[in-house]
Amino acid sequence: MLEVRGLTKRFGGLKAVDGLDLDVAAGSITALLGPNGAGKTTSFAMVAGFIRPDAGTVRFDGADITGWRADRIAAAGMVRTFQITQPFAGLSVAENIRVGAFLRTGDPDAAMAAARETGTRLGLGAFLDRPASALTVAGRKRLEVARALATAPRLLLLDEVMAGLNPTEVAEIVSMIRAVRDAGVTILLIEHVMDAVIALAERVYVMAQGRRIATGTPREIAGDPAVIEAYLGPGAARRMADA
């Protein structure tokens, strides 16, 4: 469904992303892992049309969407969420979600009905008429997902929806993401917390310093020396094997 080839972005002399290849199969949950600063969010921003890549291509459902603007990509059916949540602070939770719903209908009442339905489905039912600025961190993460889902995407890009949540909240979000996938939405997610991803993803890509260093199932990745070194430092894999 998504094919990324040779995606590259330089900021000054630094290659933030260096020749990334990545595929997401329709109906799957795919994860992009890596330590902080690996280039995950920059990759997301390029795929979703927020940053123009210096090189490489992005194909979505066979169409070359490299360099398209974010709103056009959203209309085509790929929507991202933000790691640092970006609520429309002055609006209610339902009004926030309605902005997403307006992508598929021009009728205010239909959009509001769709927004309330989506919000309720994602566990925001009690907060729909509250201001978005009054939500907790976990609530804001849900709101990010709800707004994106209200646009009826086929591919959802989730940027660290679990960061900053406690274990109970992470478990809730994990089951929420599964439910979204089971409803037919393909998911690509970024995380730097490995446990949650291992429980969730079918395929994992690992980035470090702008490059892809490993790919495979969560089980394969967890034992990959390159991955262990990326997280724990050079030589860590060998020291762990020796111990």
Added chain:
Amino acid sequence: MKVYLAVAIAALSPFALGSQFLVNLAVLTAFSAYLGQAWNIAGGFGGLTSFGHAVFFGTGAYLGAILQTRFGLNPWLGLPAAAAAGGLVGFVLGAAVFRAGLRGSYFALVTLAAAETFRVLANSLEITRGGLGILVPGAPGFWNFQFLDRRGSYAVVLALLVLAMACAAWLGRSRFGARLIALRENEDAAAALGVDLVRTKTLALALSGALTAMGGVIYVQMFLYVDPTIAFGVERSLEMLLVAMVGGAGTLWGPLLGAVVLHGIADSTRVLIDKPGIAPMLYGVLLLVVIAFLPGGIAGAFRAKPARA
């Protein structure tokens, strides 16, 4: 419901007034509310804080005056012509500025510069008669769009005010308005949800410009004179912004409240303290008080809307 009834009675009461002086105050207040609402459509709902809306006002004023004095066009037809011209200026300005990604204070400066450019042009071009300005011959009569009885002017201004309020109410309800408000709150999030930022902002500025330009035509028909400073001066731009901000930017009733309060202050001080410059000074103080204590303006203080995060 009671509030609406009270507003309707207040809006219609000038028709029953015998005093032309009082009716005149009502005309000026309603006119101010109209221009404030026109500014509010881009500046309040869309957060496109313009410092140069006089560029639209002056375009309409000059177009109305020139079409009438040079080409003998009926002044009523000046209204749609000005709306088209103001909309076009807004569209072109918006397309250029928003495509270049300018926003916030950069946008404010560009609008200010645009108004100043037009002022300099009006000062030097032959068709605008330079600094002399254009005198429109007085010929009272409904078909000439000139009214000896100020209640005629009031009816016209009131009708325009209702039109501008209807536009604002539509923004509060429609998809276009929801997208405009969303991009004001957060551009990245709006774009991620499929909002075309450039298109939405450009259309909002065009709509705001069209309404503002119609105000220019009305002004010329009421005062029968326009010159570069009246048309494109900074005072006009600032008054529009002030009325909307004091009353409550991005709210339906804000500009009306702002106009009533500001004109109330200006006119009562003119009677009580006969010193020039006292009203602008009080405007400044009022703006400071509003920014410090009522970030949502007067209208914002009345409703339990959440504070901006």
